[in-house]
Structure formats: structure tokens, C-alpha cells
Amino acid sequence: MMRLGLAAAVGAAVVAAGGAFPAIASPSAPVIALSNAYYGNTWRHQMVEAFDAAAKKAKADGQIANYIAMNGDGSVAQQNSQIAELILKKVDVILVDAASETAVNGVIEKACKAGIIVVSFDSIANAPCNYQLNFDFTGYKKAQAEAVMKMIGGKGNIIQVRGVKGSAPDHDMYEAQQSVLKKYPDVKVVATVYGQATASVAQAAITNVLPSLPHVDAVLAQGGSDDIGIAQAFEQFGGQYKGHMPIIEGGGSTDFVKWWAKEHAADGYNTISMNTTPGIGGAAFWLGLSILKGAKAPKMMIMPVATVDDSNLAEYAKLPAGQIISPSYSLDWVKKNLLK
Numbered sequence: 608m609m610r611l612g613l614a615a616a617v618g619a620a621v622v623a624a625g626g627a628f629p630a631i632a633s634p635s636a637p638v639i640a641l642s643n644a645y646y647g648n649t650w651r652h653q654m655v656e657a658f659d660a661a662a663k664k665a666k667a668d669g670q671i672a673n674y675i676a677m678n679g680d681g682s683v684a685q686q687n688s689q690i691a692e693l694i695l696k697k698v699d700v701i702l703v704d705a706a707s708e709t710a711v712n713g714v715i716e717k718a719c720k721a722g723i724i725v726v727s728f729d730s731i732a733n734a735p736c737n738y739q740l741n742f743d744f745t746g747y748k749k750a751q752a753e754a755v756m757k758m759i760g761g762k763g764n765i766i767q768v769r770g771v772k773g774s775a776p777d778h779d780m781y782e783a784q785q786s787v788l789k790k791y792p793d794v795k796v797v798a799t800v801y802g803q804a805t806a807s808v809a810q811a812a813i814t815n816v817l818p819s820l821p822h823v824d825a826v827l828a829q830g831g832s833d834d835i836g837i838a839q840a841f842e843q844f845g846g847q848y849k850g851h852m853p854i855i856e857g858g859g860s861t862d863f864v865k866w867w868a869k870e871h872a873a874d875g876y877n878t879i880s881m882n883t884t885p886g887i888g889g890a891a892f893w894l895g896l897s898i899l900k901g902a903k904a905p906k907m908m909i910m911p912v913a914t915v916d917d918s919n920l921a922e923y924a925k926l927p928a929g930q931i932i933s934p935s936y937s938l939d940w941v942k943k944n945l946l947k
Contacts, residue, residue: 636672637699637899639665639892644686644706644730645771646678648805649860650831650885650931654704654729657888657935665896681771683710690714694721700895702888703727703737708775724898728891729883730774738898739907740891740945742883744776747912748783748829751856751881755825758854758878762793763824765853766816768802768809768837770829776883777829784827797821804831806839806860813840823853830858830882832931838866850874858882859913859932861923868924871917880915882932890936894945897938903947 641658645651655676662674675698677689683706691714693701701718705711705727712734718725719736728740759765767784770777788794798816802809809828817823817840826837834857841848841855852870857863857880870876887910898904913932915923923932 637670637896638673638675638696639671639700639702639895640675640677640693640696640698641702641704641888641892642677642679642686642689642693643704644679644683644711645681645704645774647681647803648771648831649929650804650883651678651704653885653931653933654888657886657890657933658702658892659888660935661889661892665892670896679706681706681773683707683773686711687714690718694718694723697721698723700724700726700899702891702895703732705730705732705775707773708733708778724895726891726895726898728887730771730776738894738904740887740894740910741907742776742887742910742912744779744883745783747881748780749787751879752784752787752827754879755827755854755856756787756791756794759794759824761791764795764797764821765825765827766813766820766823767796767799768812768826768828768833769799770802770804770831770833772801772803780829797823802828802833802836804829804833804858806832806834806836806862808836809833810836810840813837814843817841817844822847825854826856828856828858830860830931832858832860832862834858834863834880835860835866838863852876854878856880857915859884859915861926861930861932862928864915864920864923864926864932865928868920871920877917880913880932882913884910884913884933885931886933886935890941890945893936893938893941897941897946902942904945905947908945 665671679685686706715734725737731739731741797820800812859882
């Protein structure tokens with residue numbers, strides 16, 4: 608499937624190369640569709656690429672007739688419209704990275720009633736009829752926040768950088784961090800901003816608030832490349848942070864891991880990085896196709912996260928720049944780890 612630039616891809620349906628879209632899809636020649644509500648950060652780009660790679664392989668192997676990816680601007684209205692269009696196209700499976708946990712449930716129920724298998728993943732929808740392939744955002748964010756609290760000795764000033772506004776992951780990660788912060792009365796949140804899980808947005812948000820803040824000891828973030836943007840904002844601010852950077856939660860950006868490794872070599876800087884893996888786009892594809900072909904799966908499934916600490920920092924720092932740390936997930940992996 609040909610990749611489009613961001614401006615062209617947002618809100619557009621991209622149909623795989625290899626002939627016209629079939630008038631009516633069927634399990635013997637199925638069509639798998641992706642409805643991705645937001646496309647504005649590195650994580651989502653990699654997720655779509657993972658879906659694309661799995662779909663290309665399945666098509667080359669004769670397992671599907673075609674596939675579609677529809678990328679949105681983050682709005683519920685647009686995603687509802689896209690899913691409605693996919694229902695009219697009579698696709699067999701719709702994979703949904705949702706704009707809202709609840710606001711797309713109505714159109715998902717319509718898809719289910721039309722006999723379409725729906726799998727929501729990453730930013731899930733909680734419509735009862737759909738399968739959910741999620742991450743334990745609450746569990747891993749609690750663990751990461753606890754680790755940061757220990758690094759700053761349980762006291763100091765922190766900034767919270769939230770993620771994609773209105774999404775289920777943003778809500779779950781923020782609430783997880785809040786539950787940890789309640790246990791540390793000597794930790795003060797001096798600013799809360801939205802970084803949209805994007806380096807440039809996070810950098811601008813931190814840059815805007817830093818001049819008015821007291822000394823910041825740590826930053827609790829959400830990932831998707833916001834980590835390197837936060838680090839760059841503090842570096843550019845300089846002053847008291849030159850050679851004394853706050854503990855910034857890593858979110859799996861290889862740019863951040865490389866920056867961290869350099870800081871660690873220079874002055875022993877340390878933190879922890881934990882991230883959801885955008886390879887889930889491929890896992891969701893194989894899961895949806897497997898269910899269509901008769902495999903049994905739980906209604907709710909959990910994916911693993913990737914962790915970087917001082918024990919494996921050097922290894923991950925060797926990865927190419929501009930990526931989010933993630934394995935790729937094969938059909939065999941899905942069979943072993945997700946299916947009943």
C-alpha cells in the first residue's frame with residue numbers, strides 16, 4: 608500500500624495496490640480495513656506501517672483480497688464517518704484505533720450487526736460486540752511513575768505531559784500517574800500540559816511554561832516521541848538545567864534513548880523508558896484475520912510493553928533514530944500469545 612504524506616493521509620482512504628476494490632468482500636477473499644483516528648505522531652505512523660506490512664504479506668500469500676487504511680484528524684465525527692463508509696463497502700474486518708472509548712460505539716455496533724468483525728486496539732472502544740486488544744496503560748504507568756518518584760527521593764516539583772486529548776490511553780495513563788502521586792505529598796505538580804504524544808508539540812508546550820516555573824525535578828510523560836521534545840525544551844532553556852536535567856520519563860523514542868545514552872556517558876544521567884509498541888498494528892491485523900477464519904480469541908487481550916533502563920540502555924541506543932522501540936508481531940506470535 609502506498610504511503611501518503613501526513614496532509615494527504617489525514618481523512619483519506621488509502622486502498623492497497625493490486626486492482627479495484629471488490630464489490631462484495633467475503634471470507635474466501637476477505638478485505639481487512641484499518642480505521643486509525645489520529646495520524647499525527649511517530650507512534651501512529653509506525654503502527655500504520657506495521658498494519659501495512661502484515662497486510663501486504665497476507666495479500667501476497669493469497670490470504671486476503673485487499674486492504675484499506677483510513678487515517679483521521681483525531682475527531683470522533685470523522686472516524687464515525689469513516690467506519691460508516693467501511694460498512695457500506697462491506698469489508699470483512701475493521702480494526703479501530705479509536706478517537707474515543709465510547710463515542711464510536713454506535714457505529715461499531717452497526718458494523719457488528721452487519722456481520723463485520725471489529726477489533727479495537729491501542730486506543731480501544733468499549734462497544735460490547737468488539738474485541739479489544741489493549742495495553743495495560745494503568746499498570747505500566749504506575750510502575751514507571753513509582754520508579755521516577757524513587758529517583759527524585761519522593762519530593763520535588765514535577766510537570767505532567769498528557770497525551771492525545773480525549774483518547775482512552777491519555778485518560779488511563781494520567782489517572783495511573785495521579786494514583787501514584789497521591790502517595791507522595793512532598794511532590795508538587797507545577798504544570799500540566801498536552802503534548803499529543805508528539806515531539807514538536809511537547810517541546811512547544813514545555814517551552815511555553817518553563818519560564819514561569821520553579822525548578823523542575825522530573826517530568827511524567829506519555830510516550831509517542833514526546834520524551835525527546837521535552838528533553839530538547841529543557842536543553843534550550845539551559846540555565847539551571849545545563850548538566851542537571853530533570854528525570855524525564857522515556858516513552859520509547861529512539862531519539863530520546865540516544866540522547867539519554869549521551870547524557871549518561873557525560874554525567875551519569877539516568878531515567879526509565881517504558882512504551883507501548885506500535886507493532887500492535889500488525890498484531891491487530893493477524894488477530895482480525897484469524898478470528899474471521901474461525902479462530903477463537905478472548906474479548907479482551909493485553910499486549911506487552913517495551914522497557915529500557917540502565918541495564919539495556921547501550922543496546923537500545925544502537926537502534927536507528929526517528930523510531931519508537933517495537934518488535935514486529937507475526938501470525939505465529941498471535942497464535943501463541945493471543946488466541947485461545
